[in-house]
Amino acid sequence: MSQSNQYILGKETKKRLSGLENSLDTATITYLSKIGVAEGWTCLEVGAGGGSITEWLCQCVGPTGHVVATDIGTHLLEVLDYENLEVRQHNIVADDLEVEKFDLVHIRYVLGHLPERELVLEKLTKALKPNGWILVEDGDNMTHQAEQKVSPPHTVELYTKVFGALKQAMEASGLAFNLGGNLYGHLVNLGYKNINTMGAFELVRGGTKASEFYKMSTGKLKDLVVGMKLSTSEEYDSFVALFDNPDFALWSYATMSAWGQKPEN
Template identity: 25%
Template sequence: MDGASDPRAAGEPDPAPDGGRYGTGLFTPDATGEDERIDYGALAYDAVTRARLAALGAGPGWRCLDVGAGTGTISRWLADEAGVDEVLALDRDPRFVRADPGGRVRTMTADITDATLAPGRFDLVHCRFVLMHLPEHAQVLQRLAEWVVPGGWLVVGDAIDLTTAQSPSSAYQRVMTAMWLALRERIGTDISWVPRYPQLLHDLGLLHVGAEIVVPPLTVDAPITAFWKHTWSGMRDALEAGPFLRPGELDDALAELASPSLAALSPGMITSWGRRS
């Protein structure tokens, strides 16, 4: 989502030398099946996110901001199931945010790295799988905290890889490692800092800071397995153009993901939260 956790430790190139970004350098919304790929990620992690937001009290009377809304699964849950009053689904390209029948989900096309962005103040600011792709993640995290009303919650989540480095040597293990290196080189993705989320939120002055990690099982029928299949297939050129893989290794790894004997642990997600005083 080290070698696998911190490519810099192995002396790899600096991130994104060409200035590429998520959604432009890779994973463009125009790519065939990109919405399906995002939905598989949502199927893998939405239950965890929903449980956390419910535990924090998300419900009637709340105004919520969903940053990097993807296909809008969390935005719609907040409106339709949690019953919040209003959700603003913010994304650089919100085309995949499907309509909310109740009309409580609005979309906003915006770049979260724009320092002039001012979407308002919210009882909940939720941001998942966004900051890991941004070199300026610290500045953006601070702005997210500023958009939370006193007494409201900031909830952030990103990928954490606790398993790849310890996995048996295989095509799957080599492709997962290569993926992190290629993402860092092409679009600046960096997950080496995400375990510091609790400290970062504390340093921003948030209270009642907490965190949890989920590591999904990697089995042949699991949504997370389909997510990795789509992700690797969608970045095939980047994986095979670099010095990371031998010819045919990506196809070998995809075959491993399709094997009924697949039984492993995927990289996972860390979620951290804090309340504004």
């Protein structure tokens, strides 16, 4: 199982993360707005990546608010220029956090990578003020499969086979494929109140901007899967090429978003 300081996807690029931001930000901002993030709030964005939600938070909380954006790699956050932003190089598993400091904690597509996810959720809960809000978002494999009505059968077969190998390799590295569906339960177990949970997924066609994200992500993991002898190099390349094939489509992971309010002590 991987150590939490060995992020399986390595150093992030804005190009890959903007694929995620383009698909997810509208929904995330809707949930943050429902929570009622407002001027003067103190916010923590964990594993902030390319920083699009960090930017939104900085604008929303204004000069009387404060945003702490953390990541193990902060190179994409350091270019952001907001007076109320503190960028912190920080490993959410290994490093300390303030206690009862934040009105809001947001963490999206980070916990699934961390074998220590339950301990991290406890740490984030401690970091919230009483009545503070958490918004946790992560993927779930429940919807993810090759589209089967239009995609040619050989592409469906190839995708299903090699994705199965990729899933096996990633699970062996500690990655969770069912975290999204468990977020509600985690918040209940931690005693949160006013919990809401929403999910969203999309059809991703080959050769589109959305499929570029899948192409870049799966491409990064070739050495892992081939090195474990779960796929051949040629077969893996054909799998990655599906994301450029306009005849092929897949149903994305479901992104599950759960938010709730920490009870008063």
